[in-house]
Amino acid sequence: MTIPAPLNPRERLLMGPGPSTVPRRILSAMGASTLGHLDPQYIEYMDETCQMIREVYQTENALTFPVSGTGMAGMEAVVVNLVEPGDEVIVCINGVFGGRMKDNLERAGATVHTVEVPWGETFSDDAIAEAVEQYPKSKMLGIVHAETSTGALQELRGISQIVHQAGMLFAVDTVTSLGGHEVKVDDWQIDAVYSGTQKCLSCPPGLSPVSFSPRAIERMEARKTKVQSWYLDVSMLKNYYMGSGGRAYHHTAPINMVYALRESLRIVLEEGLENRFSRHQEMHQLLRAGLESLGLQYIPKESLYTLNCVSVPHEVDEAKIRSKLLQDYDIEIGGGLGVFAGKAWRIGLMGHSATRRNVGTLLTALKDCLG
Amino acid sequence: MTIPAPLNPRERLLMGPGPSTVPRRILSAMGASTLGHLDPQYIEYMDETCQMIREVYQTENALTFPVSGTGMAGMEAVVVNLVEPGDEVIVCINGVFGGRMKDNLERAGATVHTVEVPWGETFSDDAIAEAVEQYPKSKMLGIVHAETSTGALQELRGISQIVHQAGMLFAVDTVTSLGGHEVKVDDWQIDAVYSGTQKCLSCPPGLSPVSFSPRAIERMEARKTKVQSWYLDVSMLKNYYMGSGGRAYHHTAPINMVYALRESLRIVLEEGLENRFSRHQEMHQLLRAGLESLGLQYIPKESLYTLNCVSVPHEVDEAKIRSKLLQDYDIEIGGGLGVFAGKAWRIGLMGHSATRRNVGTLLTALKDCLG
Numbered sequence: 001m002t003i004p005a006p007l008n009p010r011e012r013l014l015m016g017p018g019p020s021t022v023p024r025r026i027l028s029a030m031g032a033s034t035l036g037h038l039d040p041q042y043i044e045y046m047d048e049t050c051q052m053i054r055e056v057y058q059t060e061n062a063l064t065f066p067v068s069g070t071g072m073a074g075m076e077a078v079v080v081n082l083v084e085p086g087d088e089v090i091v092c093i094n095g096v097f098g099g100r101m102k103d104n105l106e107r108a109g110a111t112v113h114t115v116e117v118p119w120g121e122t123f124s125d126d127a128i129a130e131a132v133e134q135y136p137k138s139k140m141l142g143i144v145h146a147e148t149s150t151g152a153l154q155e156l157r158g159i160s161q162i163v164h165q166a167g168m169l170f171a172v173d174t175v176t177s178l179g180g181h182e183v184k185v186d187d188w189q190i191d192a193v194y195s196g197t198q199k200c201l202s203c204p205p206g207l208s209p210v211s212f213s214p215r216a217i218e219r220m221e222a223r224k225t226k227v228q229s230w231y232l233d234v235s236m237l238k239n240y241y242m243g244s245g246g247r248a249y250h251h252t253a254p255i256n257m258v259y260a261l262r263e264s265l266r267i268v269l270e271e272g273l274e275n276r277f278s279r280h281q282e283m284h285q286l287l288r289a290g291l292e293s294l295g296l297q298y299i300p301k302e303s304l305y306t307l308n309c310v311s312v313p314h315e316v317d318e319a320k321i322r323s324k325l326l327q328d329y330d331i332e333i334g335g336g337l338g339v340f341a342g343k344a345w346r347i348g349l350m351g352h353s354a355t356r357r358n359v360g361t362l363l364t365a366l367k368d369c370l371g
Numbered sequence: 372m373t374i375p376a377p378l379n380p381r382e383r384l385l386m387g388p389g390p391s392t393v394p395r396r397i398l399s400a401m402g403a404s405t406l407g408h409l410d411p412q413y414i415e416y417m418d419e420t421c422q423m424i425r426e427v428y429q430t431e432n433a434l435t436f437p438v439s440g441t442g443m444a445g446m447e448a449v450v451v452n453l454v455e456p457g458d459e460v461i462v463c464i465n466g467v468f469g470g471r472m473k474d475n476l477e478r479a480g481a482t483v484h485t486v487e488v489p490w491g492e493t494f495s496d497d498a499i500a501e502a503v504e505q506y507p508k509s510k511m512l513g514i515v516h517a518e519t520s521t522g523a524l525q526e527l528r529g530i531s532q533i534v535h536q537a538g539m540l541f542a543v544d545t546v547t548s549l550g551g552h553e554v555k556v557d558d559w560q561i562d563a564v565y566s567g568t569q570k571c572l573s574c575p576p577g578l579s580p581v582s583f584s585p586r587a588i589e590r591m592e593a594r595k596t597k598v599q600s601w602y603l604d605v606s607m608l609k610n611y612y613m614g615s616g617g618r619a620y621h622h623t624a625p626i627n628m629v630y631a632l633r634e635s636l637r638i639v640l641e642e643g644l645e646n647r648f649s650r651h652q653e654m655h656q657l658l659r660a661g662l663e664s665l666g667l668q669y670i671p672k673e674s675l676y677t678l679n680c681v682s683v684p685h686e687v688d689e690a691k692i693r694s695k696l697l698q699d700y701d702i703e704i705g706g707g708l709g710v711f712a713g714k715a716w717r718i719g720l721m722g723h724s725a726t727r728r729n730v731g732t733l734l735t736a737l738k739d740c741l742g
Contacts (some may be wrong), residue, residue, distance in 0.1 A: 001426055003640050004419040007630055009412060011404045018623060022405045030627065031402035033382045034393040034575050036703045041380060048375040055372055068577070069440045069602060072622040076602045104601045198623055204405050206439070206577055206625035228599050230475045231440060231447045249708070251443040252389060252569055254577035256401065257628065259378055269374050332407045337620075 012326070013353070015362055016334035017148050017307055018176070019198035019205055020350035022260075026203055029263035030256050037253045049258055050241060052265035053209045056178060056201075056273070057193060059185035064211040065241040066261055067194070067232065068254050071175040074194030074208025076104055077232040078171055082140055082192055082216060084225050085109030090131050090141040090168070092116075092123050096149035096338045097173055101142045108228060113138060119339050120150045120300040120309070125158035132166040139219075140169040140191075146177035149337040151309030151346065152300035153181065160189045169216060175199060178209070179268055180280040180306035180350055191216040197257075200280070200306055202351030203264035206257040264351075280305040283354040287347065290363040294370065299344060306354070308347040309340070318342060321369045329365040383697070384724070386733055387705035388519050388678055389547070390569035390576055391721035393631075397574055400634035401627050408624045420629055421612060423636035424580045427549060427572075427644070428564060430556035435582040436612040437632055438565070438603065439625050442546040445565030445579025447475055448603040449542050453511055453563055453587060455596050456480030461502050461512040461539070463487075463494050467520035467709045468544055472513045479599060484509060490710050491521045491671040491680070496529035503537040510590075511540040511562075517548035520708040522680030522717065523671035524552065531560045540587060546570060549580070550639055551651040551677035551721055562587040568628075571651070571677055573722030574635035577628040635722075651676040654725040658718065661734040665741065670715060677725070679718040680711070689713060692740045700736040 014021045035042040054064045067074045075097075083089060083105060091102045093116045105112045115131040117123060123143065132141070141163045145154050156172065163170045169191040174183050180200030185193055191213040198205035212220070212234070220234060227233040231251065239248035268276060284305035288298065296310040303309070312318040318335060322345070325331045336344030347362065385392045406413040425435045438445045454460060454476060462473045464487045476483045486502040488494060494514065503512070512534045516525050527543065534541045540562040545554045551571030556564055562584040569576035583591070583605070591605060598604040602622065610619035639647060655676035659669065667681040674680070683689040689706060693716070696702045707715030718733065
């Protein structure tokens with residue numbers, strides 16, 4: 001075959017549902033010399049990375065580390081480690097990712113009860129209380145904090161109480177919120193949580209930060225069956241990530257991806273969590289005002305700051321506009337997913353992408369394209 | 372917390388069982404601007420990467436792509452897609468990785484029959500013929516081409532014929548051979564194969580190139596049960612990697628890792644496969660002569676070029692020597708694994724690490740350390 005030409009990607013402004021634009025500082029860190037996965041210097045970098053993940057999740061959970069795969073590997077890690085065949089579980093579905101959690105749980109042999117509200121809406125405490133009463137034998141309730149497919153932000157505090165009073169574990173998807181919205185794992189008593197690196201952490205995709213509470217660890221230790229995934233089996237992974245007196249080799253960690261994540265977390269902590277959340281809120285308000293002045297309406301009642309999902313006017317060919325934005329302006333935004341396919345745009349304001357300059361750039365370009 | 376200092380990894384010479392030293396050219400490519408995973412430019416890069424994986428595997432298999440995880444995720448992908456609960460399979464064990472394949476298969480619900488020879492040895496055609504006769508209902512036979520834990524190279528041609536005559540699929544682990552030893556997927560009629568990026572391709576760890584034959588696809592299409600892993604389910608992944616008329620989103624691909632793999636494959640093809648295999652053979656012969664002149668003996672009869680596993684003399688504290696090599700010389704070599712723990716060194720000659728200069732550097736340093 002003819003060997004392809006050297007890589008020369010365009011410098012896109014990434015304002016879709018992820019990945020977000022990666023700052024040069026992170027790309028440089030990722031290109032640092034590769035160490036071995038058992039090198040003491042690498043172990044130190046890894047430990048620092050895990051500690052910074054704890055800071056960002058606002059947790060003291062010892063079992064906190066980056067799964068060696070993208071966000072969906074994190075979802076699967078949570079599911080396969082906490083569920084055994086025959087377990088009853090409840091899943092809340094108001095978009096694509098709740099549906100995926102259900103699919104994952106079924107593949108792990110769980111009996112899945114679903115609570116559903118229309119896409120774009122969120123779950124009230126009452127709805128959850130009712131579900132918990134209806135399926136009292138459930139061992140876990142799973143919910144999405146930030147539905148990437150609809151842009152809806154789910155309030156979690158009340159739900160967490162209801163779930164724990166019923167003796168269930170509380171598992172939360174924070175793929176599109178971590179680093180952009182407040183996620184308080186300890187305060188909110190989340191037992192298992194996962195996220196992705198390529199959203200509000202502005203790191204390239206490839207890792208999934210996860211954290212498990214002591215209650216979740218108890219559940220794992222009481223398992224009667226082996227975890228169905230070897231690659232994601234926390235009972236072995238913890239000997240690498242938390243091993244005292246030497247780290248047991250499990251699989252070769254994605255060294256340079258961990259470099260990138262470490263740098264992205266340094267940036268998050270330098271900015272400060274509160275400042276970061278405020279910035280995302282401000283940029284969302286700015287974008288919202290601009291989009292609404294263009295006549296575009298938000299779909300969810302409770303919109304995320306980080307993902308802005310708006311209806312596309314009937315007369316507009318949404319794919320054509322997105323393609324024009326990409327080709328003529330080097331700006332990426334997302335189309336609708338699932339029931340919103342062809343009907344919505346998803347505009348990301350995540351991490352490094354959430355700046356005043358980018359909001360202005362996007363609004364100007366979008367106005368041009370809409371003519 | 373105090374924010375950790377900027378990353379500043381030492382520039383180690385990586386001559387252990389992997390990762391190998393990553394050339395700057397690959398690290399630079401990995402740091403190129405992140406594109407979206409549905410960006411037409413990225414899709415083109417990904418297609419080129421898949422085509423180059425085919426070249427290196429010497430296959431025309433359409434279903435050839437990089438799994439979004441390290442080599443062990445590739446092993447799991449092969450297992451969970453080709454095996455259904457209750458299936459009988461045969462696994463050949465002569466080291467750690469055959470054992471892992473067994474563990475993976477059991478977690479997928481298979482009934483596993485094992486053929487074993489002592490660590491460091493390899494399987495004769497007769498041994499395989501006997502196993503196939505003993506367990507005729509088996510649907511697949513799995514074997515390791517290059518046992519990273521022992522340094523043994525397994526001949527595959529005769530075995531493949533025996534396995535196919537018995538109507539079984541033939542699955543092969545090429546983690547430590549791909550890019551260093553000949554791997555002819557089509558000629559040798561391998562039905563499912565996986566590897567890692569961080570060995571003889573000299574790319575950072577994080578992806579696992581896999582390939583499935585049309586026979587393997589038939590088996591997958593005839594499945595009665597869902598694949599137990601959502602993340603690794605090829606029936607969905609193929610719509611992203613091979614989809615005609617648009618690529619269906621499954622999970623966010625590890626964009627920058629694919630950049631790195633693409634560059635590493637460009638380097639492999641620039642050198643040419645035959646030249647590359649010869650280089651690994653020559654460097655192995657050079658290293659072998661040097662190690663033997665230091666009084667060190669190879670453990671396997673049929674040694675890999677890419678991984679050189681030698682016995683540590685009784686009077687030597689092997690961990691101390693490895694630590695001295697790392698601390699004083701910035702050279703990483705590996706210790707023994709499993710039954711060879713504390714008793715062997717594993718010296719890698721993989722990809723970018725397999726040069727005359729590095730062989731000389733290592734031998735000189737090792738001689739110093741052994742005093």
